[in-house]
Amino acid sequence: MAKKDIDWGNLGFGYIKTEKRYVSDFKGGSWDEGRITEDDTINLSECACVFQYAQTIFEGLKAYTTQDGRTVTFRPDLNAERMMESAERLEMPPFPKERFLDAVRQVIKANVDYVPPYGSGATLYIRPFMFGSNPVIGVKPAEEYQFRIFTTPVGPYFKGGAKPITVRISDFDRAAPKGTGHIKAGLNYAMSLHAIVDAHNQGFAENIYLDPGTRTKIEETGGANIIFIDGDGNVVTPLSDSILPSITRRSLMIVAEKYLGLKVTQREVTLKEVEEGAFKECGLCGTAAVISPVGCINDHGKEIKFSSGMDEMGPTLKLLYDTLTGIQMGRIEAPEGWIFEIA
DSSP: OOOOSOOGGGOOSSOOOOSOEEEEEEETTEEOOOEEESOOOOOOOTTBHHHHHOOEEEOOEEEEEOTTSOEEEEOHHHHHHHHHHHHHHTTOOOOOHHHHHHHHHHHHHHTGGGSOOTTSSOEEEEEEEEEEOSBOOSSSOOSOEEEEEEEEEEOOSSTTSOOOEEEEEOSSOSSOTTSSTTSOBHHHHHTTHHHHHHHHHTTOSEEEEEOTTTSOBEEEESSOEEEEEETTSOEEEEOOTTSOOOHHHHHHHHIIIIITOOOEEEEOOBHHHHHTTOEEEEEEEETTTEEEEEEEEEETTEEEEOTTOSSSOOHHHHHHHHHHHHHHTTSSOOOTTOEEEOO
C-alpha cells in the first residue's frame, strides 16, 4: 500500500488517529475472537470499574520501516509477557501471549500505510491497553474487560537530537514497597502527574524517585528506567523490586555486553555515590526516546553534574543508542527473536 500523505519529517510526539484498531472483549469467563474495527469510540457505563477503581493496564511499542524496506516491531513478546504480569497483579484476565502477538500483527498490517518510511525519523507507536468494563460499585475486580490496540504515527521524541536534560530528586514516592511499581498500570502514572507538573513548573525535565523505605537509593523516573556509566565505562542500572522492567533497558544491557563488550551490573545505586561522582554519564531509557541523556541532577538546590556535560549525549550512551536503533532499523544484525516481522 502507498504511504499516507503525511509530512513525516515534521511529526511531533502526539496522537494522530489512524483508520483501524483491534478490540477483544472478555465476558462469561473467556476472551472473544477479537476484531479489527474502524470505530475509535468506547461506550461504557458511568459505573465501569475502570472509572471507579482505576483497573487498567497498558503497554507501548513501535513499528519501523527497516533499511531494506520491511515493516517490523521490536521484541513484542516481552510486551505481551509484561502485560500478562500486570494483569495478574490487578486481578485481570491475562490476554494470552500468542493472541497478543497476533493482534499486534493484525493492527500494524491494517495501518501499514501509516508506518513512516525509513530515514524519516518517525515511527508508528502502538498502544495496547486493557480495562475493567462492567459496572462495579463495591471495591472488587470487574467481571468483564476490554483489550484494545490503537496506533499513531509519531516523530522523534527529541527534535534536532537528544540534548542532555536536568532532572531533580523528588520529594514524592513513585511506588510503595510491595506495591505496583513493577507493573505498567495506569494508576502508577496518575500518581506521578502532580510531581511531573510541579517539576516542569520548577524548570526540570523529570523527577528521579528514591526508594520509599530509606530514601537513599535511586529507583527510576516517572516514565523511564535509569542507566549510569561509571568511571571505568561500565554500565550500571539500579536494582529494586518496585522498578518497572523496561524492555528498552533490558535490551540495552544485552547490547552493552554482547555488542560493545562492556561490563554490565544491575545493583542498588545510592544517591550518595552519585553525589560523590561515581558516574560520568547518566541516561533515562524507554520506548519513546530510547535514551534521554541527563546532564545534571538537582538535589534540592545542590547540582550533581556529569562529566559528559550539557551539550550532547555522552560517548558510551551514544554507542548504546546507535547500536540499539541500528538493530531496530535493520542496519545491524539483531539477536535471534528480537525483530518481529510484519511485512
